[in-house]
Amino acid sequence: MNHYFLACSISGTVRQSVQIAFDDLKLPDQTIRTLKEKNTVSIRPSLSNALKGKLDSLRSLQRELYDECTIHFGDAHFVTENYFYKAHEYIKDIKYATEVANNELRELWDQEYAAWQETAENILRPLFEDEQEYDLAFQAYMKVFPTKAAYHAPIRVSVVGPLPVVLEVADEPVQGDIQSLLAYENNINTAQVLEAAKASAADRALTMGAELLDDLDARNITKIGKQQTGSDKKRGSWEITANKLKLISDSVPGFEELAVLSTRLLECGKMLTSPDKSTYRQAQQEFQVIQSSVRSELESICNNRDQSKGLEKLKQSLALSSKYKTLCERIKSTENISHLNLLVAEANTEIDVYEQRSKHLRKLIERRKELISASADNLDELIADVKDNPNTEIAVDF
Numbered sequence: 001m002n003h004y005f006l007a008c009s010i011s012g013t014v015r016q017s018v019q020i021a022f023d024d025l026k027l028p029d030q031t032i033r034t035l036k037e038k039n040t041v042s043i044r045p046s047l048s049n050a051l052k053g054k055l056d057s058l059r060s061l062q063r064e065l066y067d068e069c070t071i072h073f074g075d076a077h078f079v080t081e082n083y084f085y086k087a088h089e090y091i092k093d094i095k096y097a098t099e100v101a102n103n104e105l106r107e108l109w110d111q112e113y114a115a116w117q118e119t120a121e122n123i124l125r126p127l128f129e130d131e132q133e134y135d136l137a138f139q140a141y142m143k144v145f146p147t148k149a150a151y152h153a154p155i156r157v158s159v160v161g162p163l164p165v166v167l168e169v170a171d172e173p174v175q176g177d178i179q180s181l182l183a184y185e186n187n188i189n190t191a192q193v194l195e196a197a198k199a200s201a202a203d204r205a206l207t208m209g210a211e212l213l214d215d216l217d218a219r220n221i222t223k224i225g226k227q228q229t230g231s232d233k234k235r236g237s238w239e240i241t242a243n244k245l246k247l248i249s250d251s252v253p254g255f256e257e258l259a260v261l262s263t264r265l266l267e268c269g270k271m272l273t274s275p276d277k278s279t280y281r282q283a284q285q286e287f288q289v290i291q292s293s294v295r296s297e298l299e300s301i302c303n304n305r306d307q308s309k310g311l312e313k314l315k316q317s318l319a320l321s322s323k324y325k326t327l328c329e330r331i332k333s334t335e336n337i338s339h340l341n342l343l344v345a346e347a348n349t350e351i352d353v354y355e356q357r358s359k360h361l362r363k364l365i366e367r368r369k370e371l372i373s374a375s376a377d378n379l380d381e382l383i384a385d386v387k388d389n390p391n392t393e394i395a396v397d398f
Contacts, residue, residue, distance in 0.1 A: 001250060003078040003194060004162035008065060008091060010058045010098070014146035014154045017046045045119055047145050048112040051154055054101040058155065061097060065090040068243070071251050073197035079162055080250050087162070095157055102153040109151045116145050165190055199308070201248045205255045206310030208241050209298045210317035212262070216291050217320075221272065221284060229269040238266045254304060258297050265290050 046052045069087040070077040079087045105112075120141040128134035146154065215237065219228070230236030235243075242262035249255040268290055271283035298318060305311050 001080050001082075003080055003165045003251065004084065005160075005165055005190070006070060006077050006079045006087060006162045007075075007158075007160040008062055008094065009158045010055065010062055010094070011156050011158070012051060012055055012154055013156050014051070014150045015047060015144060016051060016055070018141070018144050045123070047116055048105075048108075049115065050105060050108050050112050054105060054155060058094060058097055058101065058157070061090065061094050065094065068247070071197045071201040071248065073193055073200050076193045076197065078165065078194060078197055078251070082250050083247065084162060091159055095159075098155050098157045102155055105154055106152055109148050112151075113145055117142065165194060198252050202252045202255070202305070203308045203310035205245055205248045205252065205258070206301070206305065206308065206314045208245060209258060209294075209301065210310070210314040212238075212241055213295060213298060213314075213317045216294060221287055224269050224272045224287075226273075229266060229273065236266075236269075238262065238269055242266045254301060258294070258301065261290060261294050261297060265294070 065087060066072060066077055069083040069090065070079045072078065120138055124134055124137050124141065128137065215228075226234075226236060228236045228238045230239040242259065242265070245255055245259040245262050249259045264286075268283050268286045271279050272287065274280055274283070295318070298314060302311065302314055302318065
């Protein structure tokens with residue numbers, strides 16, 4: 001699979017906030033002393049809340065582009081041919097949204113300038129008794145706000161690529177030949193970063209597999225809904241997992257079957273919400289099959305991956321999965337506190353492995369404690385008392 005380097009940056013072309021830097025403000029010594037005495041050095045307000053809001057919104061789109069279309073290592077992002085057109089649409093949306101944001105900000109300059117003026121007054125007015133000192137500091141603060149001309153287009157989007165990643169073997173560079181040196185360095189440097197990006201993506205896939213197994217073990221089939229399958233407004237956890245595994249498997253071999261199973265799981269989850277009884281029963285059977293297949297596939301993946309943090313999490317999740325159901329049943333059937341405490345100790349060794357099963361185990365333990373505590377007598381103590389005093393009469397109300 002061919003990979004392409006892609007970079008999309010979103011930046012403000014004007015100053016966005018102000019750290020109180022006394023030398024920059026060029027204020028008299030007395031004014032600076034007053035500011036220092038009031039500990040104002042830690043204040044760093046945004047000059048324009050509207051500009052900050054627009055930048056945050058555009059950077060959310062940037063994150064979606066990277067999350068939905070690329071694998072990455074650090075700031076180096078790579079897109080495959082299968083995700084090129086999707087990435088292209090994201091970039092078009094980002095550029096259009098930037099143009100709209102700049103047009104709106106241009107109209108908001110007077111309003112934002114007035115808002116900054118009020119902010120500066122609120123910061124400085126309590127600090128100065130001397131009106132002249134206050135005015136000097138206030139004017140210095142107002143000068144850092146972007147001019148109306150600078151605010152004409154204060155956000156810039158810059159895109160590099162997609163550029164083909166050429167990983168053909170390059171000979172040792174010839175002294176003085178810039179082209180051979182470029183080919184050699186590009187091959188070595190880019191290959192290293194791309195391999196690191198693939199390793200990082202594989203580690204994420206392993207972690208997602210561990211979390212998926214955690215969810216499937218703890219998930220009651222009657223409680224599968226929009227949180228797992230998603231809705232028009234928000235994607236569900238299974239939908240996110242399926243999409244990300246599909247993206248990763250496009251770059252990293254070994255996760256294709258897990259991506260297929262995740263997609264099947266998502267489709268099955270939607271069928272489980274069907275009001276049609278026949279469809280629901282079919283989905284129930286399919287869910288059990290997929291659940292078992294996911295566990296088998298994850299076990300197979302474990303045997304074919306190098307050691308990493310994600311692999312360690314997956315191994316822990318698989319180890320817990322093998323005894324999780326048994327532990328649940330033992331907790332639900334215990335009859336006394338001492339026995340329950342032993343099971344609590346056993347559960348605590350696994351309690352931090354994964355979130356959903358941990359929640360379920362805690363609920364089971366607390367529920368069992370309540371049931372046992374609600375009894376007037378501990379069952380074991382009652383039985384022992386009867387054995388020690390066989391002639392004891394027990395009153396029974398009918």
